[in-house]
Amino acid sequence: MSDQIKEWHQQAAKRYREKGYWQPLHLGEQLRQWTQRHGDRIALVEGEQRFSYNELDQRVDAMAAGLHRLGLRCGDRVLLQLPNSVAFVVTAFALFRLGVIPVMMMMANREKDIDAFCALAEPVAYITTATFLGFHHRSLAEKAQKRHACLRYVLIDGTCTDDRGVPRQVSCTDRAFAADAQPDATDTAVLLLSGGTTGTSKLIPRTHADYAFNARASAQLCGFDAETVYLAALPVAHNFPLACPGVIGTFSAGGTVVLARSPAYEEAFPLIERERVTHTALVPPLVTLWLNACEWERPDLSSLALLQVGGSALDPKLAARVRPTLGCRLQQVFGMAEGLLCYTRLDDPEEVILHTQGRPLCIDDEVRLVDGNGRDVPAGEAGELLVRGPYTIRGYYRAEEQNRASFTEEGYYRSGDWVRLTPEGNFVVEGRIKDIINRAGEKIAAPEIETLLKAHPDIQDAALVPLPDEHLGERSCVFVMTAGATLDLPAVRSFLLARGVARHKVPDQLEIIDFWPLTGAGKIDKRKLVAMAAG
Numbered sequence: 001m002s003d004q005i006k007e008w009h010q011q012a013a014k015r016y017r018e019k020g021y022w023q024p025l026h027l028g029e030q031l032r033q034w035t036q037r038h039g040d041r042i043a044l045v046e047g048e049q050r051f052s053y054n055e056l057d058q059r060v061d062a063m064a065a066g067l068h069r070l071g072l073r074c075g076d077r078v079l080l081q082l083p084n085s086v087a088f089v090v091t092a093f094a095l096f097r098l099g100v101i102p103v104m105m106m107m108a109n110r111e112k113d114i115d116a117f118c119a120l121a122e123p124v125a126y127i128t129t130a131t132f133l134g135f136h137h138r139s140l141a142e143k144a145q146k147r148h149a150c151l152r153y154v155l156i157d158g159t160c161t162d163d164r165g166v167p168r169q170v171s172c173t174d175r176a177f178a179a180d181a182q183p184d185a186t187d188t189a190v191l192l193l194s195g196g197t198t199g200t201s202k203l204i205p206r207t208h209a210d211y212a213f214n215a216r217a218s219a220q221l222c223g224f225d226a227e228t229v230y231l232a233a234l235p236v237a238h239n240f241p242l243a244c245p246g247v248i249g250t251f252s253a254g255g256t257v258v259l260a261r262s263p264a265y266e267e268a269f270p271l272i273e274r275e276r277v278t279h280t281a282l283v284p285p286l287v288t289l290w291l292n293a294c295e296w297e298r299p300d301l302s303s304l305a306l307l308q309v310g311g312s313a314l315d316p317k318l319a320a321r322v323r324p325t326l327g328c329r330l331q332q333v334f335g336m337a338e339g340l341l342c343y344t345r346l347d348d349p350e351e352v353i354l355h356t357q358g359r360p361l362c363i364d365d366e367v368r369l370v371d372g373n374g375r376d377v378p379a380g381e382a383g384e385l386l387v388r389g390p391y392t393i394r395g396y397y398r399a400e401e402q403n404r405a406s407f408t409e410e411g412y413y414r415s416g417d418w419v420r421l422t423p424e425g426n427f428v429v430e431g432r433i434k435d436i437i438n439r440a441g442e443k444i445a446a447p448e449i450e451t452l453l454k455a456h457p458d459i460q461d462a463a464l465v466p467l468p469d470e471h472l473g474e475r476s477c478v479f480v481m482t483a484g485a486t487l488d489l490p491a492v493r494s495f496l497l498a499r500g501v502a503r504h505k506v507p508d509q510l511e512i513i514d515f516w517p518l519t520g521a522g523k524i525d526k527r528k529l530v531a532m533a534a535g
């Protein structure tokens with residue numbers, strides 16, 4: 001980073017503090033403040049369990065004390081792999097309070113991802129649950145501990161087994177941690193996963209101050225208040241339901257978070273009815289399922305005021321069905337774990353809500369659209385979206401080389417999204433120039449899978465491309481060149497699964513190819529591959 005850009009960062013940080021975007025509190029203290037304001041109101045609901053802000057705050061303290069007694073300290077990293085649950089929320093805030101940094105894993109992450117996160121972040125602990133959806137997470141964690149010396153503790157459902165094999169409940173009432181080192185608001189609070197464009201995993205360091213702003217400003221934009229009942233249907237380890245405004249934004253407004261184990265309508269509809277849910281967030285493929293289910297389920301969704309939809313392209317025809325079917329407003333969200341959030345506004349004209357992905361959350365989000373040579377495109381034309389601002393990262397975690405490619409000299413993040421600006425100032429996402437598959441909102445880095453497949457004895461070369469899919473938005477199709485060997489999809493899939501690849505990253509379709517279509521620059525022409533698969 002040049003001296004000039006360092007100077008810019010310092011100036012910008014000063015501005016963000018002066019404007020009140022960055023508050024001098026870590027997320028653990030933020031929860032304390034929200035508790036002081038909203039103490040007896042209900043903060044969290046899971047099944048039959050209901051916790052007021054006071055009760056939640058006490059549980060967070062007890063968990064923080066237990067984790068501290070175990071030996072976790074400010075600045076340590078831990079792997080957090082829990083489903084939507086009280087345990088997730090309590091543990092996350094306990095870690096924030098200690099300044100211990102969680103890697104926000106998805107339940108679908110397997111050995112391959114775990115190995116990458118361990119190599120990169122050197123976590124001291126792995127916090128998870130015994131089983132989820134029939135999968136034994138206990139054994140995943142215990143095996144990871146054998147492979148990675150950095151993992152001193154494995155915590156299963158709040159219980160840690162010490163080196164003599166004695167299990168012990170972690171939560172306790174010891175308050176010694178309060179006197180210990182506290183994180184600064186500008187320290188990293190959390191490491192989010194990046195969909196990535198490369199073969200190596202990247203982690204996204206979000207600070208306490210920027211993440212609290214992200215959640216609070218989003219909550220204000222979405223009109224959240226103490227009456228808000230937010231249904232966390234998507235997995236809360238994801239940025240969207242965690243902080244856009246999600247769980248953290250709801251707490252900032254004194255509202256209630258209702259946790260769903262899965263985003264399936266069979267689970268969500270009864271919760272919306274019972275808890276009188278007002279707000280929730282989905283990815284487009286789930287919107288299709290929810291809307292279709294309304295035709296035969298006839299649920300009472302009258303409490304619902306707003307459905308946020310983001311993570312991948314929303315078909316305007318589907319968007320147009322939301323209000324008539326669910327009876328609530330729609331908001332399009334175009335966001336990224338790296339920071340920038342674009343929202344359609346609640347009072348935008350129907351046309352804008354149905355056909356655009358909105359505009360940035362904050363007036364200090366600096367956005368540029370550039371052509372292939374890095375020059376600003378003329379008004380109305382599409383270009384790659386670059387961004388810097390109060391809640392957009394300045395670099396990936398421990399990834400200097402990658403950062404030189406992903407950020408400009410002026411500190412802008414290169415999103416890889418190909419975007420156009422309408423005359424009214426809203427963004428329309430037209431495509432992307434990054435090498436990923438956006439499968440139902442889950443991002444798959446093509447090079448990660450290609451590199452693994454090239455190690456297969458019968459595969460000479462492989463290229464993973466997105467194909468349009470009615471249900472998923474995009475599905476992944478792998479083209480492989482074999483040395484005449486016969487190969488089928490199940491064989492390819494089991495090869496990858498045996499290497500610990502998460503199930504959603506395993507290709508949906510296989511095509512065998514005899515020659516590669518090439519670009520002018522001599523690279524595999526993925527556009528042509530997509531066209532070939534289409535017909």
Ligand code: OOB
Pocket residue numbers: 194195239240244309310311312313314332333334335336337338341357415417429432438441443
């Ligand atoms: C969200 O975050 P990520 O980090 O999983 O993925 C970011 C990428 C964007 O760069 C873009 O390529 C795509 O997902 N994307 C969309 C989109 N929203 C995200 N593409 C088209 N239309 C949209 N509305 O996906 C995310 C983070 C926070 C809030 C919402 C989504």
